[in-house]
Amino acid sequence: MRTVLVTGPGGAGRTTLAAATALAAARDGARTLLISADPIPGFPATTAPAPVTEGLWSVRLDSGAHFRGELVTLQEQLSGVLELLGGNPLDAEELTELPGSAELALLHALRRATHGDWSHEAYDLLVVDLPPLREALALLALPEQLRRYLRRLLPQERQAARALRPMLAQLAGVPMPAQWLYEAAARRDAELAQVQALIEDRATTLWLVAEPGPAAEDALRTARTGLALYGLRTEALVANRVLPGHSSDPFFAALAAQQEKTLGHWGEEGPAPVRVAHLGRDPQGPDDLLALAGPDGAPTVPATGGEGGRAEAPWWIEEAGAPGEPEGDGILVWCLRLPGAVKKDLQLVRRGGELLLTVGPFHRIVPLEPALRRCTVTGAALTDGVLRVRFTPDPALWPRTS
Known part of the structure; x- marks a missing residue:
């Protein structure tokens, strides 16, 4: 199954384009599932896959x-402890x-669509209407982050001490929920691993939807840095609500000229954006959405091909003496391409076997290669859009041989 993740600056029409893409794919014969948290005219508002047209199903998320x-289920699992402490359970209605x-509801829906009770339909294409751009990037990084938290807070190796729990419970006079807690953590980790695998799959692509203009240009420039930090690649940039350039009205002609200027900048920075013309009104149903696919019936964005998803490793290691680096004895240079990043917005902390990277609003914790864990950080520089961190072998951990 191929997956298309659709996001963009707020108000750019990402939900509309996600729905139009799903409709066009279904029309072309692909069994398609659309997941969105926002209402779509003419689509059912059900929390389980419901048919829209032949070959297309949709799900409307209800995060509440x-x-x-989830909270009621957690209360039931903790009922013994809550009763002992005199707690009053909360009703779902309150x-x-x-x-x-x-965000958690959307991650849960992604898992259900690929490994849960929704996947029995054997869809060919999953189209996901993500939140606005910055929130979407944080969401795509969330499974990796949550799994790291679980491993730190509840390490699997500590389960070996479970034989002591009955004795500890008897001494403390309080039931110890550690066993079910570890089991729940393992279950959550497995579910998050499934979602992370979907995000990183080579068959998963990311499409950015933006309305050409200065605000969108700034937002996409910032997003390029976040995409690079998380190792995500964009398959298509969709320019939505493009105005015709032949208007006799000076006001609309000026807006169209501004859009053309922005589109020219986007074309210089990457592949030419896919243009979607302005309908002159808000789409009111499936027919209007299909009109966005163009008069020849082609999908708004190609339904096949592309290598989106997450790159296998957005960082790489060079030996000192590589281009831009002075000669060094055993020094390794960890490199990460960060287009658009500026030095004042960059923070770098080495902690144990990890690098803690912050670039503007984006944050990622990167595990180091075994060889780098036996080194100390002796310098870092951001040049030509590439962060380079120098690692020098630690004699105490990596003794030199004569």
């Missing part, structure tokens, strides 16, 4: 219901979802 269900619940 997902949050309530629960209000907390920030972050929408």
